[in-house]
Amino acid sequence: MPDVEDATAIPFVTIDPPGSLDLDQAMLLERVGDGFTVHYAIADLGSVVAPGGAIDQEARRRGQTIYLPDGRVPLHPPVMSEGACSLLPDQVRPAAVWTIEVDSTGATVAASVRRGLVRSVARLDYEGVQASFDAGSPHPSVEPLADLGRLRLALRASLGAIELALPEQEVVRTADGWAVQLHRRTGVDAWNAEISLLTGMAAAQLMLDAGIGLLRTLPPAEDEARAAFLHAARALGVVVPPDATPSEVLAGLDPHQPLSLALMRDATGLLRGAGYEAFDGAPPEQPTHAGIGGPYAHVTAPLRRLADRFGTQVCLAVCAGAEVPAWVREALPSLGDVMQASDRRASAADRAAIDLAEVWQLGGRVSETFDAIVLRADDDGGEVMLVEPPVVARCSGAGLPEGHHVTVRLTGVDEERRSIQLTYEKGHEKG
Structure with a gap:
């Protein structure tokens, strides 16, 4: 095992949804002159998962954790992902510790990663962190988050990143069963994501410079x-x-x-053609991720996503001036297919849960009318989102005014097919 730094004195904190136990990432942000230093600890699965062992083989079959409203199908045994390897507060854990220097424009000046032992000092959640920023009293370890997050958002926009702030549907348990609600992206959601993206972009550049790695790619729109x-x-x-x-x-x-x-x-429609590109020698012909604004690699969620463990091992070896382990090198060519297949499974599971919850919410309400927002229109209808409940569904009826409020009627609910039928009659626009 390579030298492991004692980084337990660094006051790392985690930011995750309430109740989360699989904590991949912990951060400390510092202001340095007119720039910033990002200290980012990522759970080090590579130090505990034996290459070729039972856990490694099963993880390669699963690809990623599948999240469901009433539970999850984990990538790794929960005793690891929610216990021994999770960056839980007040526990010493092995981590890949990134140090990234950022200038006053948000651009990366230098980045490196090494193995370390870390101890998180606090488990924070998005809502609480947002409230602390709104009150002007954020935790000292994340005080620069808003300024750095905004800088990175602006920088990536200047690089052509396609940043979508669409609210996300999520299924929640209620007193009456299950319901769909909207999670609207807060400032902290966006700023926290920027730290992960910053690290993934730094990792991708390390890989490209070394001539070996696995990139997450998306070609520029035509x-x-x-x-x-x-x-x-x-x-x-x-x-x-x-x-x-x-x-x-x-x-x-x-x-x-x-x-x-x-x-x-x-x-x-501008974000089509996403994939994974493994390389060992010459870099891919198309190494960038158009949605992010440059080359990008998955390295920040190894408890939940297979590719991150391997990407992290590449970066650790590069920064240590060592050879990339043979087991990593041998696995790279097949990881893209594994991840693509698991992405499809995760997306299908998420969509099926939302569709079923939507059907249950609207059951018994056929013939009622609803206020809706037209998300997309075509010749014979389009896609709308009901204001309450926030159901997204196809709506029939010509003349839907895209980007406007309308009134639609629920004309059918099919639980077996998990489908909803909505109808719009021209002239039923809202003021």
């Missing part, structure tokens, strides 16, 4: 798709300067406005 998006924005009444990019238009939207939701939904 010129036609970009032009169509800008045309849609102008058609919806958004002021779009002649030389504006989709990224700049999206960065200026208010995510709480119906028109913005429709335009962000349109922008998902």
Whole structure:
């Protein structure tokens, strides 16, 4: 085992949903002159999972943790992912400890990672951290988070990143069963994500410089798709300067406005063709992730995602001036297929749970009318989101005004097929 630094004096904190036990990441952010230093500890699965062992083999079969409303199918045994390897507070844990220097523009100046032992001093949650920033009294370990997060968002927008702030549907348990609700992205959600993205971009650059790694990629949108998006924005009444990019238009939207939701939904058409690129020698022809604004690699969630353990091992070896372990090198070519398959399973499970909860919420309400926002329109209908409950479904009826409030009628609910039928009659726009 390589030398392991004692980093237990660093006051790391974690930010996760309430009740989470599989804590991959802990951070300490510092202001240094007019820039920042990011200390980011990532659970070190590579130090405890034996290559080729039973846990390794099963993890390679699963690919990632599948989250469900009433539980999860974990990537690793919970005794590891929620116990011995999780960065729980007041526990000494093995970690890959990143140090990333960031200048006053948000750009990375230097980045490195080494093995260490860490001890988190606090388990924070998103709502509590947001409340602390709103009150002007954030935890000292994350005090720079808002400023650094905003800088990184602006920098990535200037690099062409397609950043979508769409609210996410989630299924929650209620007194009456299960229901769909919207999780709207807060400032802390976005800023915290920027620390992970910063680290993934630093990891990708280390890999490219070393000529070995696994990248998460997304090709730039075709010129036609970009032009169509800008045309849609102008058609919806958004002021779009002649030389504006989709990224700049999206960065200026208010995510709480119906028109913005429709335009962000349109922008998902710019994010097609995501994949994984393994390389050992020459870098991939297309190494970037257009949604993020540059090369990117998964390294920050090894408790929940298989690729991160291998990506972290590559970066640790590169920074130590050592050879990438043979077991990592041999696995890289097959990891992309494993991750793609597990991504599909995770997406299907999430969609099935949401669809079923939507059906249960609307059961017994056929023929009622609902206020809805038109997310996307086509010749014979489109996609709408009901205001309450926040159900997203196909709606029939020509003339749907994209980006506007309308009244729609629930005309059918099919639990077996987990489908909902909505109908719009022209003229039922809301003021």
